[in-house]
Amino acid sequence: MRIYLDNAATTQLDSEVFKAITPYLLEFYGNPSSHHEHGREVRNAIERARSSIADLLRASPNEIVFTSGGTEADNMAILSSVRSHHIKHVITTPFEHHAVLHMLEVLKNNSKIKLSFINTDSRGNLDINHLDDLLRDIPRSLVSVMHANNEIGNLNNIELIGEVCKSRGALFHSDTVQTMGHYRHDLSNLKIDFIAASAHKFHGPKGVGFLYCRDGVQLSQLLHGGAQERKLRAGTENIHGIIGLAKALEIAYSDIDGHRVYIQKLKDRMIAKLQEQIGDVQFNGNSAIADKSLYTVLNASLPVSYATGDLLAYLDQHNISVSGGSACSTGSVSHVLKAIGADTSRNNIRFSFSKFNTAEEIDYTADKLSALYKAVAA
Secondary structure (H helix, E strand, O other): OOEEOEOOOOOOOOHHHHHHHOHHHHOOOOOOOOOOHHHHHHHHHHHHHHHHHHHHHOOOHHHEEEEOOHHHHHHHHHHHHHHOOOOOEEEEOOOOOHHHHHHHHHHHHOOOOEEEEOOEOOOOOEOHHHHHHHHHHOOOOEEEOOOEOOOOOEEOOHHHHHHHHHHHOOEEEEEOOOOEOOEOOOOOOOOOOEEEEEHHHHOOOOOOEEEEEOOOOOOOOOEOOOOHHHHOEOOOOOHHHHHHHHHHHHHHHHOHHHHHHHHHHHHHHHHHHHHHHOOOOEEOOOOOOHHHEOOOEEEEEEOOOOOOOOHHHHHHHOOEEOEOOOHHHOOOOOHHHHHOOOOOOOEEEEEEOOOOOOHHHHHHHHHHHHHHHHHHHO
């Protein structure tokens, strides 16, 4: 048996999602752009999925655009702001996912935008007053701030940020990849123009996500070809992926509060075990502060010595899957940990939890780490 504690990278497909997907792999195989019955039945299924997602988020179906995942959704939001809304100034944070930071660097290097970063402290907390100052200088800007960080778990106050952006006439985009399906999003009240989501982060299939674009905000076409997704994203739709995305979000919302309580208890258990069994343990960012971080993510900083070696490999050898940070940056030093000034010479491990994990798995993982450090001390 393997223990999987890398749920921020991807999650196990829910069996009910698999059941929902299967007919659209075997039975309903028509092209949704075809005008015959085979095509129409699939087109109707896609639109039912779009409406289901919109209802859960308190949005309108025409505000949901299906994509290949969070990266494409982030890219579409940023490029649309620059192309369709003629944004010349983007404000962001050094902790964003590379789907945002790399896109912004490309635009900056092509002299299309000026790029500014919000001031932060050593835990990764944002200085909202500095954001307001930046927007006072250049009101017509795009603000791109993720809802929660995928490495250190910090939750950002997107309600407050949205209010600041609204008061200054700025566009606001948030990568909600880590919080979609784990927190409720009421888009009828949230002052936000774009959010990005990816199904595989909440027990849906890989290769599908969506961009929410508030009604009245113009999107520009990212892929050219056919007229799919209201001429915004050419290419035959990922039908079974879209069905799975909607089903996964429906399942998540059906007991979102219960899952949160259960997973937070697992996280609290891991914190207590590490503090009890390993002397010099620290936690990066706000990841050990319950009301300031994702309940699914804990970023631990453990002591290092010649005897501990590669701690991730050690855990892998003992059938425990964890990561040192973003799965998209394996093998490199985390830009997030560097940005908060964390000691990157220590063993920094990201544990990330899901509804499928158990207390026994937490205990086993902590015991294996404890055994290693006791052996080093002996």
